[in-house]
Amino acid sequence: MDYSQFLVMKQEIGLLVVFLLVFLYDTFMSKRALNSLQGVSIIFFGLLTVCGFCCACPTATETAFAGMYVTSPVIACIKNILNVGVLIVLVQSINWNNSEAQVVRRGEFLELVLVTLFGMYLMISARHFLLFIIGLEAASLPLAALVAFEKNKYESHEAAIKYILTAVFSSAIFMMGLSYVYMLCGSLYFGEIAAQVATQQVSVLLIVALAFVVAGVGFKLSLVPFHLWTADVYQGAPTSVTSYLSVISKGSAAFAFLVILTQVFGAVYSQVWEWMLYALIILTITVGNLFALRQTNMKRFLAFSSISQAGYIMLGIVGNNAMGMASLMFYILVYIFSNLAAFGVIQSIENATGKLDMTDYRGLYKSNPKLSFVMMLAMFSLAGIPPFAGFFSKFFIFAGALSGPTSIALYVLVLIALINTIISLYYYLLVVKAMFLSNDEPVIPTFKSACSERIGMWVTVAGIVCLGIVSCFYNEILTICQQYGLLGGLA
Amino acid sequence: MEIKLLYxxxxxxxxxxxxxxxxxxxxxxxxxxxxxxxxxxxxDINFTVINRYIFPDSKEGMIFTLFAIAIAAAETALAIAIIINLYRVTKKVETDEASQLKG
Structure with missing residues (x-):
């Protein structure tokens, strides 16, 4: 065996090194040195992120392990986007992770986060379903442990049990679908399956298998009708974990979904899964929006908002070309910044006062003007109001959906998505209204948020303001996507 | 008598x-x-028999089964650990007991 092919997996190896360093630091350093554990891990991880941008980037499509693993500039780019998100999550969680109840297990939090990220890397890079399954499980099992992290809180356990049962259920369904795909194609390589699917007649078995596979990944991405776990898990999990779940886990699953649908089953797009995808998108956006309208808990509210955002992310797949993929990646990037800004505020308020209800946010502007300003920007960006980044990402995702061959049905789909943007504006503005226009006495007293939380908020606000206006980000992603084909190398 | 794949x-x-x-x-x-x-x-059964009957030249399905067994074991261990945690709080393992989060 040629061991030099491990060098192709530069980012994975870098992440493993960071993980080992954090683990060794956590195990062997003195109690006093452990106070800076999270700071040290953020420095290590920040170095990895910077390296990902400058030196570890592959210049062409490279494969390893007989084509099971592939990396290309496009794949490195999505991994870098995830890295940035994880870095912000880690910075935001310092205060919570160093709190008294948390202090005995703060190392585990970091390690589990890094391991899940490793799983997501594998999921994105896999070109063989065995590696994909391993990545998927490595990404979802430690997450269940993370959801159950606040051991003294009942809600955390309930959320964890709901998460683990649905995760196992969905992976069982996914693997059942895979076994039928294997029966049809005789291989588990993405490339070989794609070749077989393109030549064979469309059979009932293929449709069943594809439906199973879509259901399995749909659970991870919380598409309607596979979304039922989302709100409960988001509400019960610790807020840092919720923010991680809602952006990083969702972003990587969206990209993996794109890879599977376009690379493996791309040949039967118009015959089999075009209408399936349309129905999923319309249902996801609409149901997510309608349920978000009646939420009062902030975390549940953002859970349903993230369900409908997942529907918008799916629109990038419809285009089925380089522009669609670029818009999907840009949407994930912007969504990471906007959602993390909202979660940063929620977390800061929760750490200071323990309040999570939307009614508690009434009159927040009077007591904490800066926090309410950040929250307002996040809501505007999530709703897609110009000139913030959310507007541009929504614009590009609609443009990406319509960039391929168009039909009446596609226009109707985009129109429905547009109408839903207006519905979503209503509930995002409810939060803004509660903070700014309510005449009640503020429920939350004036407080000073921790330094790390303020850094996190500054970074996310900078992202919300700059990502849209400074056009080089989108251009860069689009250039990479166009240059290296749809996904960089069918095996 | 040979047992067919369908069985x-x-x-x-x-x-x-x-x-x-x-x-x-x-x-x-x-x-x-x-x-x-x-x-x-x-x-697991599906993968092994499909490999054995339809594609006897490769070992892909068998290997997949081995990994799937390991993954299933990990999943069960984690789920049991979480259920035990829940049991410590509620003293029950019924789903009706774990239904406080809703809205």
């Missing part, structure tokens, strides 16, 4: 559906976990 696939499908039914109807979390195991084992 394996149909029982495994029935097993899968039993697991599905059990997962959706059972109220006890341990029973739900057992149902999940049934579903995962049905997948």
């Amino acid at each position: 394996y696939l149909v029982p495994s499908l029935i097993m899968f559906c039993c697991g599905l039914y059990g997962f959706l109807t059972r109220k006890n979390m341990i029973a739900m976990l057992i149902s999940l195991e049934l579903m995962l084992n049905a997948v």
